[in-house]
Amino acid sequence: xxxxxxxxxxxxxxxxxxxxxxxxxxxxxxxxxxxxxxxxxxxxxxxxxxxxxxxxxxxxxxxxxxxxxxxxxxxxxxxxxxxxxxxxxxx
Ligand code: FES
Numbered sequence: 001x002x003x004x005x006x007x008x009x010x011x012x013x014x015x016x017x018x019x020x021x022x023x024x025x026x027x028x029x030x031x032x033x034x035x036x037x038x039x040x041x042x043x044x045x046x047x048x049x050x051x052x053x054x055x056x057x058x059x060x061x062x063x064x065x066x067x068x069x070x071x072x073x074x075x076x077x078x079x080x081x082x083x084x085x086x087x088x089x090x091x
Contacts, residue, residue: 031073032057034065039076046077053077 029039037060049059053073057063064070 031076032062032064032069034069035060035062037062037069037073042073042076043080046080 031037031039031042035057037057041060042056045056045059049056053070054064056073056077
């Protein structure tokens with residue numbers, strides 16, 4: 001799977017800074033180790049729910065444990081809500 005992603009990234013430019021290709025978020029990095037929440041999952045949840053990181057975690061059926069991820073998660077949530085989606089950009 002990783003080899004396919006790397007190949008796709010080399011062949012095709014991603015259309016914007018949202019790290020999406022054909023609606024799929026390409027970054028597999030874990031943001032919350034305690035809950036095994038990936039950046040892609042967090043970004044999708046950020047668009048479907050409101051509130052801060054704790055509220056977004058709750059929308060995934062999780063709650064913070066150690067709390068070390070919350071600042072970074074909050075930054076990602078804010079970033080995801082601020083950038084225009086590829087689907088919303090006029091061509
Ligand atoms: S790393 Fe997210 S709660 Fe511990």
